[in-house]
Amino acid sequence: xxxxxxxxxxxxxxxxxxxxxxxxxxxxxxxxxxxxxxxxxxxxxxxxxxxxxxxxxxxxxxxxxxxxxxxxxxxxxxxxxxxxxxxxxxxxxxxxxxxxxxxxxxxxxxxx
Amino acid sequence: xxxxxxxxxxxxxxxxxxxxxxxxxxxxxxxxxxxxxxxxxxxxxxxxxxxxxxxxxxxxxxxxxxxxxxxxxxxxxxxxxxxxxxxxxxxxxxxxxxxxxxxxxxxxxxxxxx
Numbered sequence: 622x623x624x625x626x627x628x629x630x631x632x633x634x635x636x637x638x639x640x641x642x643x644x645x646x647x648x649x650x651x652x653x654x655x656x657x658x659x660x661x662x663x664x665x666x667x668x669x670x671x672x673x674x675x676x677x678x679x680x681x682x683x684x685x686x687x688x689x690x691x692x693x694x695x696x697x698x699x700x701x702x703x704x705x706x707x708x709x710x711x712x713x714x715x716x717x718x719x720x721x722x723x724x725x726x727x728x729x730x731x732x733x
Numbered sequence: 734x735x736x737x738x739x740x741x742x743x744x745x746x747x748x749x750x751x752x753x754x755x756x757x758x759x760x761x762x763x764x765x766x767x768x769x770x771x772x773x774x775x776x777x778x779x780x781x782x783x784x785x786x787x788x789x790x791x792x793x794x795x796x797x798x799x800x801x802x803x804x805x806x807x808x809x810x811x812x813x814x815x816x817x818x819x820x821x822x823x824x825x826x827x828x829x830x831x832x833x834x835x836x837x838x839x840x841x842x843x844x845x846x847x
Contacts, residue, residue, distance in 0.1 A: 625775075661742075661839060662839065663739075663821065663837045663838055663839040663840050664776070664821065664823075664837040665837075666835075711775050711776070720763075720764040720766070720781070720783075720825045720835070721766065721778060721781050722766070722778075722823075722835060723778070724768075724775035724776045724777070725775050726774055726775045727773070727774065727775045
């Protein structure tokens with residue numbers, strides 16, 4: 622069972638470069654999320670999409686853009702990467718009515 | 734932004750010992766979730782709690798939804814080396830402008846010595 626799949630698993634970027642993190646879920650969930658995880662900070666919400674065609678800012682949206690391509694896919698883009706965006710990024714999804722959120726395996730991003 | 738206060742931040746225990754961790758908040762939640770994250774992996778759901786006072790077990794794990802709806806605890810009995818990881822609590826807001834929002838604690842890092 623695939624669940625939530627995100628790519629790439631690891632990426633090193635130079636400051637100023639751009640990249641897109643891809644996420645797909647096969648659970649027919651309406652809601653999808655992007656979190657970042659930093660030491661001692663727990664998981665912080667970057668952007669979320671409550672349903673196909675909608676996106677909203679989370680707690681730490683600056684420096685990121687997102688696209689809800691279809692019900693399955695939700696991508697996160699860094700237009701001009703900065704060292705402060707070095708982090709582990711997690712995509713997640715859940716049903717509209719449920720409160721249980723399911724996570725991908727994470728993407729380790731280093732910006733040098 | 735709003736955060737849950739999760740404690741302790743880290744624990745170093747001997748195999749076989751019991752473990753207890755908790756989360757508190759100034760806000761009321763209508764759902765509490767407990768996740769475990771293994772090194773290099775994403776968080777995996779352990780237990781979900783939906784009613785105040787609810788006590789739920791999953792093997793050696795037991796979690797409770799506090800009566801005030803502002804706290805929850807997780808207990809692990811007879812710890813084993815594979816319990817090592819980071820444990821996160823998460824709460825779903827019950828009302829106001831944050832209704833339905835999921836908030837995470839900072840995590841508890843558990844180390845188990847054989």
